Amino acid sequence: MCRNIHHGGYGKGSQIPFPPYSALSFQYVENKGESVN
DSSP states (O other): OOGGGGGTTOOTTOOOOSOTTOHHHHHHHHHHTOOOO
16 A cells, blocks of 8 residues: 555655545556555
8 A cells, every 4th residue: 555645645746636535546646656655
């Protein structure tokens, strides 16, 4: 699980146009392959 979700779905250099803790946000981060540990 990407820790981005725990930070409102916004990760390192990620512009995610979805509300925090949303399924779309999670899918977006997973698809981009961006994980902030």
